[in-house]
Amino acid sequence: MKSYLSYEKNKLLAIGTLIIVLVNLYLIIFVAPMVPEQEWAQRIFYYHVPLAWNSFLGYLGVLVFSILYLVKRDPKWDVWALSMAETGTVFAFLILITGPIWAKPIWGSPWTWEPRLTTTLILFLLYIGYFMIREFGGPYERSSRYAAVLGILAFVDVPIIYFAVNFWAPSVQSHPQRGIGGHDPSIKYIFFFSLFSFTLILVNMIRYRLHAGRLEQKRLEA
Amino acid sequence: MQLLTLINKELRQEMRSKESIVSMTVFGVTVILLFAFAFNAAPVEFQRFLPGLIWMTYLFVSILGLLRSFASEKEMDAFAALLSSPVDRGNIFLAKLISFWIFIIGTQLLTMPLFSAFLNLRLGINISLLTGVFILTDWSIAAIGVMVSGMGLRTRMGEVLVPVLLFPLLSPVLIGATKITAGIFRGETLADFNFWVMIILTFAVIFTLVGYLTFGSISEE
Numbered sequence: 001m002k003s004y005l006s007y008e009k010n011k012l013l014a015i016g017t018l019i020i021v022l023v024n025l026y027l028i029i030f031v032a033p034m035v036p037e038q039e040w041a042q043r044i045f046y047y048h049v050p051l052a053w054n055s056f057l058g059y060l061g062v063l064v065f066s067i068l069y070l071v072k073r074d075p076k077w078d079v080w081a082l083s084m085a086e087t088g089t090v091f092a093f094l095i096l097i098t099g100p101i102w103a104k105p106i107w108g109s110p111w112t113w114e115p116r117l118t119t120t121l122i123l124f125l126l127y128i129g130y131f132m133i134r135e136f137g138g139p140y141e142r143s144s145r146y147a148a149v150l151g152i153l154a155f156v157d158v159p160i161i162y163f164a165v166n167f168w169a170p171s172v173q174s175h176p177q178r179g180i181g182g183h184d185p186s187i188k189y190i191f192f193f194s195l196f197s198f199t200l201i202l203v204n205m206i207r208y209r210l211h212a213g214r215l216e217q218k219r220l221e222a
Numbered sequence: 223m224q225l226l227t228l229i230n231k232e233l234r235q236e237m238r239s240k241e242s243i244v245s246m247t248v249f250g251v252t253v254i255l256l257f258a259f260a261f262n263a264a265p266v267e268f269q270r271f272l273p274g275l276i277w278m279t280y281l282f283v284s285i286l287g288l289l290r291s292f293a294s295e296k297e298m299d300a301f302a303a304l305l306s307s308p309v310d311r312g313n314i315f316l317a318k319l320i321s322f323w324i325f326i327i328g329t330q331l332l333t334m335p336l337f338s339a340f341l342n343l344r345l346g347i348n349i350s351l352l353t354g355v356f357i358l359t360d361w362s363i364a365a366i367g368v369m370v371s372g373m374g375l376r377t378r379m380g381e382v383l384v385p386v387l388l389f390p391l392l393s394p395v396l397i398g399a400t401k402i403t404a405g406i407f408r409g410e411t412l413a414d415f416n417f418w419v420m421i422i423l424t425f426a427v428i429f430t431l432v433g434y435l436t437f438g439s440i441s442e443e
Contacts, residue, residue, distance in 0.1 A: 070439050122390045129387040136379040142442075146373045149436045150387065153369065156428055157391055164394035164421050168401070 004211045013207070017200040024197040033184045041105045046191055048098040050198035051091050052120070058088025058202065059123070059155060066151035069144070078144040079213035081151055082134070087205040089127045095120050115166040122161050126154040140220060224309050228317030233324070235294060242287050242325045243332075250283045250333040258340040268342045273403035276337060277359075277396055283329055284363050285385050288371040291322055296375060305441055315368060315437035319430070323364040330356060344407070352406050358422055359399040365429040366391050372440045398422045 005011050028046045035042040061084035069077035099117045100110035111117075130150050137143025236242055257275050261268070295301035304314065337343040370387045374380030398418040405415045412419070 070436070122393050125390040126387070129383065129390065132379070132386060133373065133377065133383055136383065137373070137377045142376070145439050145442065146377070149369070149373070149440055152436065153366075153391060153429075153432060156432060157394070160394045160421060160425050160428070164397045167417060168397045 004208050010207065010211075013200075014204060017197070017204050020197045020200060024194050027190050027193060031186070032190050033186060035187070041102055044098050044102045046194040048095060048102060049191070050195040051094050051098065052116070053195060054198050054202045055088050055091035055095060055120075057199070058084045058091060058206075059127075059158075061206075062088065062151040063155040066148035069148045070152075075144070075217055078148065079210060079217060081148060082144075083206050083209035083213055085127060085130055085147075085151065086209055087202055089124065089131075090205070091202070092120055092124045092127070096124060113165070113169045115162060118165040119158065119162045122165075123154065123158060126150075126157070130154065225313045225316055228309065228313055229320050232317055232321035236321070236325065241293075242290055242322075243328050245290060246283045246287045246325065246329040247332045249286050250279055250329055251336060253279045253282055254333065254336045254340055269344075269407060272337070272341060272343060273400040273407065275341065276403060277399050279333075280326070280330065280360075281363070281389070281392070281396065283333075284326055284367055285388065287322060287325055287329070288367045288388070289374070289381055289384055291318060291368065291371050292375040301375070301441070311438035311441050312434040314441065315372070315433050316430075318368045318372075319361075319364045319433070322368055323360055326360045326364065327357065330360070347406055347409070351412060352403070355399065355402045355406070355419075358419070358426065359395060362395045362422055362426040362429065363392060365426060365433055366395075369429070369433045369437070369440065372437065395422055395425050398425075 005014065024046075028043055032043060032046065034040075062081050065077045065081035065084060068074075069081060096117070099114075099120075103112060103114075104110045130147055133150060134143050134147045137146045257279070261271065261275075292301070295304060305311075334343075338345060367384075367388060370391070371380075371384050373387075374384040377383055398421045401418045402415045402422075405418075
């Protein structure tokens, strides 16, 4: 098997993504209008929120491919689920980093028990367990089966965790992002462009991981 | 019928060995004692921490019990024998769930008085409400716990994996249970924490179902 970038399609996708990401950075730094009271801190929102959406997209993928794997028992779907889980977790980790960076100047403390942030932290911990079970779960076939069950459990748990955390500390203020689009319509356009570019990054990462996963599978079969 | 036979097997095994309840109770007593030593605080202050301490204790106790719950299946590969008999995998899960649920309730009956003796748990609270909450929460812990310990059974690092997986999965139940317990201590009624009962109930229903459906994939060789 050839390397990932030796495929014409992958190369085009990677170059296209790079260009769009650079444009996105330019838009965020030089074009996006300042939001009153938040100033520069608000700009991390073009980074933080698309990360969050894409991370959950990745985890939704884990759910879908885990169910497919349990039903069909085709290793192909397991590689898909693993790729989605790894990229989703990278994104989740970045959410946990960017959240406090934004919260420090705005809320005055890096960590508050904001429901979404807390849910992401718990989800992140769950996926650490997911990778541990893949690593220590025994033979490949068994550990991937366990991981698939856990992928389903984790996703089903998320809404319950979210509701619980939401009402656990009601005094903690929620993300004030809903109203921000009202300041200036260009914020919305730049946000959706950013969302698009982050989704492209996600697609690239998943494709790359899938490629690596398939190579690994070949080695296991050989 | 199958289910009853399986539960019967679990309970009879426990009746003869008394492994789970004894080890869980002794461990629970130790943890309560440690809490009493670690938080050498005034009785009034204790009222604030007590709901959390109670559920921390029972989470640790559950972990210990769950690690033991499949131990007899592990020895001499009895699990293979159980799986080769014509029983539904979902029923094996339910039998384990119900028997573990009974063990943890038994442990709580034996250890709860210590909270009153060592940690100033006042007795003038609504005991029947508290019992209801305990029974419901224990079911949730058992439902997810049996799934996770079923996975840990044949993995190399089961003792590590079970707590690592169980605590985050259980976080909504822990939050709900401590909130309700704190409410009961303050003398509130059921209507004040309806929401939390719903959360734990939802959790219990969903994970009993998911466990019933997926236990087959976990128990396969």
